[in-house]
Amino acid sequence: MPGHHPVRSRRTTERKGDVRERAILDTCEALLAHKGYDAMTVGDIAQGVGITRGALYFYYGSKQEVVTALVTRTVEHLWERSRATAQADEPRQAITAAMQRTVELWNEHGLVMRTAIDLSLTVPEIGELWSHTADLFIAAITAVLERAGIQAGAAPDQASAMARALCWMIERTFYHASQESREKLQEASATCEHIWLTSAGLIT
Amino acid sequence: MPGHHPVRSRRTTERKGDVRERAILDTCEALLAHKGYDAMTVGDIAQGVGITRGALYFYYGSKQEVVTALVTRTVEHLWERSRATAQADEPRQAITAAMQRTVELWNEHGLVMRTAIDLSLTVPEIGELWSHTADLFIAAITAVLERAGIQAGAAPDQASAMARALCWMIERTFYHASQESREKLQEASATCEHIWLTSAGLIT
DNA sequence: GATAAAAATCGACACCATGTAGACTTTTCG
């Protein structure tokens, strides 16, 4: 009991349930790594946390809800990280910086990102989350392309459409590479960067 | 009973089971379209065919096996189609022809191709099938890039690695576009073609 | 620090899809 009146100015207590919720998501993430989504059962998660299935259903209504919460947590982290990144003026630098940041994101959160992609079809909420995330990236890529002199617009050879294709290229390439190793991821990044630069007209 | 000794030189009879197998795969494909993979149950398939679950298990050991067979059937069709396509000498023409063919493939088989991609992780056999298919495409793209003057090799800015990234770009872009409409698919194709041409150094 | 309300936990149950087994029927072919 440190201090007389604990600094209750903001938020004294953390509900026990808050801790549990985090524990559930952490366990879920760990199980996803070992067993994969399909093999993972609600009972497994509960057991990992040290409670019964019944108790787990108090927090989340299904395995899908648990994973959706996990994806939400991760994706919010991505958004923060993206907002916090300074936007370089010079297109070449912007591209290099963006790819570097993307490598870091996939190194840290590859597992959950892959899971999100896999479940985008099946779980509508996750689909929303991921497609919104993609839109952020597409907007960023579009901006860089335009600054590099690519004509703005949605026609097939204009910035917006190209950005979309480049985004999917990066997503898919990183998806596969992140399953292999950090080295592969770095190589994949270099390749994507090269194609992006070329598409932006920055490499002869 | 046509003819005296039926021309048995090759294959007189078609087993009843052969017809059933096809019916099962057809029904599975139809159900995949309405309900999606997860919602589709073994009982649904059996009912669609007009037999009981028990009978279906005589042909396939699980829902996964049915879908794997369906993917196999489709993918073999893709391979045939790809082998049959004449290889143009001139890179520009080769690229246009390849993209046109790809649009046709996705128009015809988009549903099963998307399913194959979705299940690549979960069902190892489908993963094999699809990754082999991708390798064929990557090899083809690599060849075109090299003929267009891109240096051969596996370094990040050389033909092989670039082909891989371009293949994933096309896969993912078509995956999404084919869920929308034929028009979107055509537009997506134009965008991918433009990026491919640019990457090959065929557009200033 | 006692206490009542809210939060959390448990165990049991009903449900549904899966996959298997064994008996039965139909098809195939000599």
Next chain:
DNA sequence: CGAAAAGTCTACATGGTGTCGATTTTTATC
């Protein structure tokens, strides 16, 4: 035709899911 092979059915055992009501623990308040 008749026997073997191929195909089909019903019944059952299993395992994961989600719900419910009873019970215990936590939290906030006096």
